[in-house]
Amino acid sequence: MITRELTAAYTIWLREMKKFVRAKSRILGNVAVPFFFLAFLGVGINSSFTLTGNLEGISYLEFLTPGIIAMTLLFSSMFAGISILWDRQFGFLKEILVAPVSRFSIIIGRVLAGMTTGVIQAMVVLAISLLLGVPIYNVFGVLISFVFILLISMSFVSLGIAFASRMNDMQGFQLIMNFIIFPVWMLSGAFFPLDGVPGWLLTLSYLDPLTYGVDGLRLSLIGVSHFPWILSVGVLAVFSVVMISLGAYLFSKTEV
């Protein structure tokens, strides 16, 4: 029974991997967008922007790198989750749902696939940042960053699945893009330090789970943070468990 469920999760994962490797344009996009952000926005702002306070001595490009990793994870994970909608649209979801396996295994397979591609993409962004001259502060820190990378992708793939389970077509997608993904991305402190922002903006940022992901990544990669690490890990861990439960619950209710 357990073997069967694990096989099912693996099968779902395998399908996503095959499609990921095959979609050349998608891979190119995954590399190009973070590259543009770091090389154009990062390098551009770098020359006229000096960080102060506990961030003194850190270049803007260095500061931005963890934020761009988080951004890449947010977008790719949400898309990975919402891609269930494509399966619904093209009918393949029926084939998946009629198989004699539990819905939970299907979710696990998809989340694992999203996490795998998340790790790959984060490594690509790290490589780009190295090329642009961002140094590695601490090898151990790089390893720790993967804890955050995994938690961020797990959370947002699950959130994507939760949305996709409640939607019947692509109509709602634009809405999610505009009112969930963009605010979560911009409030997360990926682009600016949270230390000096006005109170109302700070409150919103504190409510954004990705803020803790960005902060954790920044701590592990460049050694500075806004929150204590335990808070970042804690918030993200709780958020990811809540999200995966929500995704699994809503997906179990879905009908084709």
Place this chain on the structure above:
Amino acid sequence: MSMIDIKKLTKKFGEFTAVDGIDLDVKKGEIFGLLGPNGAGKTTTIKMLSTTLKVTSGTAKVCGIDVEKDPDNVRKCIGIVFQDPAIDVELTGKENLDFHARMYGMGSKEREKRIEEVLEMVRLEDKADMLVIKYSGGMKRRLEIARGLMHYPKVLFLDEPTLGLDAQTRRVIWEHVKEINRKEKITIILTTHYMDEADFLCNRIAIMDHGKILTQGTPARLKSSIGADLISVKTAKKDVLEDALKKCKWVIRVNIVGDRLHITAKHGETRIPEIIKTADNLDVKVDAVELHKPTLEDVFIKYTGRNIREEHADPNGMNRIRARLRGRT
């Protein structure tokens, strides 16, 4: 042995009753057809039998297993080909089959062997490693049928297997269905609104309309229940021939319709020589003879009071076919 055993099966969507207390019994090895217009409740019935839709009331057993009590084991013993396409076009044909086999827990050796078998059955061996997006509509359908067979199901459901396909492709699919039924000794339940399809493929048919089964039986029995054959004779001297034929014992009815003489009789084809001979003896010149045997169409009209094709004007039906075509091309 009964592979499908349905008693008083009902499905309600709010106030609307889609399937209204139907009874069915399908034996092992049969090809059983649910024939009816769009919206008759055929797909809803299939969905309940394949555990994708909850039953409102009544019982349904597939392979002897109750669909409500043990849906998991029902799923293991059935294969389904859905009405709308359900393949991943970004994978190859073989990968689609492999995905299915893994989801059904088949081991790697068994998988390999079975993939070859089913591909051969639908003649897709040489397209196995092609991405499905490059397949034609008929090839996609054949792949779906092959996939339905992957895990050695005992019952195969085919929901409108040839909807939206051209005449030649439909023939090919029919041949595959017959062959599968023979080779795999598998019970097949199919839904269709094509009379010719039901007539050609099915051992038994149930005619469905408005959620009810109106009649069921073999195509031959259903057709003969309509009555005898109709022989239409075109001749200038209709009345002379009519008088002569009225005396024949085998003639059930004879009457003049327009410029033709209509003769009703059983086994019409064997009576044509006799009619010609009678006409010859009377020196009546026969211009043309036509034989009309009852079709399932006639059966359908008798039980529903209308032609099945009228349903095609129904906008929902058309949209469904269009959606199908879009997905297939």
